[in-house]
Amino acid sequence: MNIVVCVKQVPDTETRIRFGPDGRWIDESGVTFVVSPYDEFAVEEGIRIREARGGEVTVVGAGPERVGQALRTCLAMGVDRAIHIKDDAIERADSLTIARALATAIKAIPFDLILMGKYGVGTDNGQVGPMLALLLDIPQVCAVAKIEIGERVVTAHREIEGAIEIVEAPLPALLTAEKGLNEPRYPSLKGIMAAKKKPIDVRDLSFLGISLPAPGSQPIRWQKLEAPPGRGEGKIFRGDPGESAREVVRLLREEAKVI
Amino acid sequence: MPGGVLVFAEQRGGVLKRSSLEALSEGRRTADRLGRLLVALIAGDGIGRLADQAVAFGPDRLLLIDSPLLAAYSTEGYAAALGQAITHASAEIVLLACTAMGRDLAPRVAARFGAGLATDCVALMTEGGVFRARRPVYSGKAYATVEFSGSLAMATLRPNVFPAQERPPAACEIVRLELELPESAIRARVVRTELAEKKEIDVADASIIVSGGRGLKDPANFSLIRELAEALGGAVGASRAVVDAGWIEHAHQVGQTGKVVAPALYIACGISGAIQHLAGMSTSKVIVAINKDPDAPIFKAATYGIVGDLFAVIPKMIEEIRRLKAE
Numbered sequence: 001m002n003i004v005v006c007v008k009q010v011p012d013t014e015t016r017i018r019f020g021p022d023g024r025w026i027d028e029s030g031v032t033f034v035v036s037p038y039d040e041f042a043v044e045e046g047i048r049i050r051e052a053r054g055g056e057v058t059v060v061g062a063g064p065e066r067v068g069q070a071l072r073t074c075l076a077m078g079v080d081r082a083i084h085i086k087d088d089a090i091e092r093a094d095s096l097t098i099a100r101a102l103a104t105a106i107k108a109i110p111f112d113l114i115l116m117g118k119y120g121v122g123t124d125n126g127q128v129g130p131m132l133a134l135l136l137d138i139p140q141v142c143a144v145a146k147i148e149i150g151e152r153v154v155t156a157h158r159e160i161e162g163a164i165e166i167v168e169a170p171l172p173a174l175l176t177a178e179k180g181l182n183e184p185r186y187p188s189l190k191g192i193m194a195a196k197k198k199p200i201d202v203r204d205l206s207f208l209g210i211s212l213p214a215p216g217s218q219p220i221r222w223q224k225l226e227a228p229p230g231r232g233e234g235k236i237f238r239g240d241p242g243e244s245a246r247e248v249v250r251l252l253r254e255e256a257k258v259i
Numbered sequence: 260m261p262g263g264v265l266v267f268a269e270q271r272g273g274v275l276k277r278s279s280l281e282a283l284s285e286g287r288r289t290a291d292r293l294g295r296l297l298v299a300l301i302a303g304d305g306i307g308r309l310a311d312q313a314v315a316f317g318p319d320r321l322l323l324i325d326s327p328l329l330a331a332y333s334t335e336g337y338a339a340a341l342g343q344a345i346t347h348a349s350a351e352i353v354l355l356a357c358t359a360m361g362r363d364l365a366p367r368v369a370a371r372f373g374a375g376l377a378t379d380c381v382a383l384m385t386e387g388g389v390f391r392a393r394r395p396v397y398s399g400k401a402y403a404t405v406e407f408s409g410s411l412a413m414a415t416l417r418p419n420v421f422p423a424q425e426r427p428p429a430a431c432e433i434v435r436l437e438l439e440l441p442e443s444a445i446r447a448r449v450v451r452t453e454l455a456e457k458k459e460i461d462v463a464d465a466s467i468i469v470s471g472g473r474g475l476k477d478p479a480n481f482s483l484i485r486e487l488a489e490a491l492g493g494a495v496g497a498s499r500a501v502v503d504a505g506w507i508e509h510a511h512q513v514g515q516t517g518k519v520v521a522p523a524l525y526i527a528c529g530i531s532g533a534i535q536h537l538a539g540m541s542t543s544k545v546i547v548a549i550n551k552d553p554d555a556p557i558f559k560a561a562t563y564g565i566v567g568d569l570f571a572v573i574p575k576m577i578e579e580i581r582r583l584k585a586e
Contacts (some may be wrong), residue, residue, distance in 0.1 A: 234560075
């Protein structure tokens with residue numbers, strides 16, 4: 001079973017966000033970058049499936065030099081090999097362009113299953129997975145919390161509003177990971193040492209035969225980043241709990257009119 | 260003729276999603292500002308009877324794609340239906356609700372059409388005839404205004420943010436389209452749907468959410484949260500800490516690695532307000548925070564805050580709400 005896991009390197013979720021000079025992107029100086037948390041579930045699941053059924057897990061990431069560290073982390077967790085689509089600007093490109101780059105790199109290797117997180121935290125788009133599935137003309141199941149591999153078929157549990165859909169798809173297929181899929185392992189010391197010897201194939205965009213669209217012709221791009229709107233001062237009650245409770249219920253009904 | 264604004268009106272089990280009616284209403288406002296036609300699409304099996312409800316929200320044209328192949332949701336079946344509607348409407352803008360279905364469907368269709376897609380939007384703007392969208396990024400720590408280029412722009416809209424607004428009766432042309440898709444083209448299929456236990460209201464759908472965190476001290480005390488939620492007709496939410504501790508299932512989790520919600524009323528009980536939690540609920544219209552710690556960050560987001568012991572506060576609230584409802 002050949003498994004490809006796509007990972008995105010993102011600012012650590014605790015990062016304080018500052019805006020860069022052009023106001024369209026964040027200031028990355030001093031930011032700690034990590035593997036996007038949902039992608040970690042995908043990496044873990046890929047390794048578990050290989051451990052159960054054999055085969056190889058390849059991790060693919062796109063971005064500048066620093067993405068190499070994220071790929072090393074995945075290798076240390078137990079992934080077999082990595083492909084780094086190395087480009088300084090690709091992280092700022094639109095999702096479809098990123099999906100095209102991933103599709104081109106993945107088409108060159110054998111795959112039965114593609115895994116990735118349901119979205120990369122930060123840009124929070126959640127688009128690359130389904131776009132990649134379309135470009136590769138394979139079925140997709142998004143935001144899955146359970147995966148069972150059968151004979152050339154995968155069954156996945158996907159959480160929807162108020163229910164769980166159990167979806168069956170023939171392989172090859174693309175699945176995106178939801179929290180609850182598994183508990184990702186930490187790289188062991190042995191894994192970290194072994195990762196140093198595992199191959200990372202570095203591919204630039206010209207090698208893949210693709211180019212980024214000019215910023216003005218991207219189908220979508222960030223025009224401006226702003227601080228979130230303030231919520232204004234709240235009314236805080238510190239007195240007797242019973243009286244506070246009664247007063248807040250009254251305000252919810254008479255002032256906010258929400259109950 | 261300029262292209263239309265197309266809204267995918269999502270139905271599940273023969274019921275139109277409220278968030279889709281919000282998307283239809285925002286579609287109407289957008290189409291009016293740009294001087295375009297508003298076209299709605301309902302896809303499914305036996306969905307003709309939903310037409311009247313959708314028409315009340317003001318589309319100029321309603322497309323119905325009714326096929327047994329669309330009885331259960333499938334990415335490929337619904338993507339084909341939405342694709343047909345985009346072509347039929349010569350759509351320039353496509354709106355969907357940012358639901359499980361919308362999140363699955365929109366990117367696949369956007370890739371097929373080479374469209375720009377903005378997900379989980381909280382505002383749509385049309386200044387000077389230019390269509391833009393605003394969406395939270397970095398888990399709500401920043402807001403991005405996005406611009407589109409090309410012939411098709413798509414956006415999914417965060418539920419509970421855009422007002423749903425019925426329109427006075429007006430002419431609406433109803434067009435039935437045949438689904439152009441062989442059955443074999445649907446590869447990923449829903450084989451079974453398991454309803455959540457006890458028919459609880461899902462936090463993603465709820466207009467009132469009562470959430471509990473570590474301050475509850477014991478999983479058994481979630482009964483207090485359930486009781487308050489029940490008194491208000493709301494859903495039960497939870498912080499990441501208590502989900503990770505196994506007190507309640509992940510489906511209830513609100514926040515960065517849970518669900519992003521924007522109800523009319525969000526009550527956070529014994530939740531300190533870690534940035535990951537705030538990311539999931541800070542666009543709620545009214546936020547009530549109940550916490551013993553006056554310095555808890557949740558109070559910065561609160562419309563109303565009660566500094567105090569939740570075990571003393573919540574029973575009083577339940578009592579007061581029941582009394583008001585009985586009046």
